[in-house]
Amino acid sequence: MGSVRPAVVLLSGGLDSATVLACARRDGFAPHALSFDYGQRHRAELDAAARVAAAQRAAAHKVVVLDLRSIGGSALTDAAIAVPVDGHGGRQEIPVTYVPARNTVFLAIALGWAEVLGARDLYLGVNAVDYSGYPDCRPEFIAKFAELARLATKAGAEGGRFAVHAPLMALAKHEIIALGVTLGVDYGLTVSCYQADAAGSACGVCDSCRFRREGFTRAGVPDPTRYR
């Protein structure tokens, strides 16, 4: 069992990252889940991340404290910017829920942990289909980060290569759900809502809730989400 290779998986506690955690296991890795306490409004996500990591028996689950509120700029961290509830900032424009350089920051810290673990594989749940407005969810960004990882690290300087896996990149939400169901993901443990309450109940009207609900409908899977 000690010979199973470790991988670091970014785990937000949402539907996508729960699926990615299961993908890392499917791919033969011992998944090490990494979450961030970054001043997000929807802290119920962190509770969900812990539930998901436990349910999927992650090899470890770390929560790194990183207070991005001090740099501001996003509706998810800045109380002065309203969360969109009617599709504004949707598919074509860059949404106001974009956290500046978030995936760069999260992947960088994941890379640091990977070095400590001796892992060469990072997993994250970015997706270019439903959220094409986020620049750091695009395949070219992911590929560039893998190049950077090789230059950035001791392991890379010694000849190691890093792989950044984004298994959901080309999937629509209903395809992600269908995949997760085959891998045994319990979506009832996850929280996607941008403004979930403390117990993790979803608003049902924000962009994230809307994409999620449509996904279950299209996948033909009963929606286990607890709505307020």
Next chain:
Amino acid sequence: MGSVRPAVVLLSGGLDSATVLACARRDGFAPHALSFDYGQRHRAELDAAARVAAAQRAAAHKVVVLDLRSIGGSALTDAAIAVPVDGHGGRQEIPVTYVPARNTVFLAIALGWAEVLGARDLYLGVNAVDYSGYPDCRPEFIAKFAELARLATKAGAEGGRFAVHAPLMALAKHEIIALGVTLGVDYGLTVSCYQADAAGSACGVCDSCRFRREGFTRAGVPDPTRYR
């Protein structure tokens, strides 16, 4: 005055980054200094960063909390790894003081703040001469990060380019000091020691102290460092 372009400058409070802050000013930018409270042992650095930012009249100084102790792996953040005091881990090997992916993490957060500010220029004090053992201090790493920044950001997606300035890259310590003196840097405000005490007094024997002391000697500049 409001038309001066902003730049984000990584400011540790050490000799190098204090010089870089002065370089950003020299280059015509309004420097926005960024420091990290990342669980480093030598917290006197953060006090030094605040003094340096104030003395050089930075446009802003932010300290972002990021607890890297949770991922471990470095003598600077992990109490179980000894700080080198006799040159072990020096020029050829990667030193044990290397913090996994540190510059990647710090630049990523700097990039996030740059997006919020509308800045396109990042400055950091990496140096390939005295500390060639750190993979994330090499020119190829810096160049790759600038490429990544373009793909990672809203500004980049809209056609903007980012520049990552490492004005000390090719300078030896005494050359850095000579440059800083011409730019009016007060090195008495800075702390370089890996194990400075709470008042910022240096041990005089760690690798960092040794490089620093030799630098002042070779530059022919009186060493303003307070040693214990």
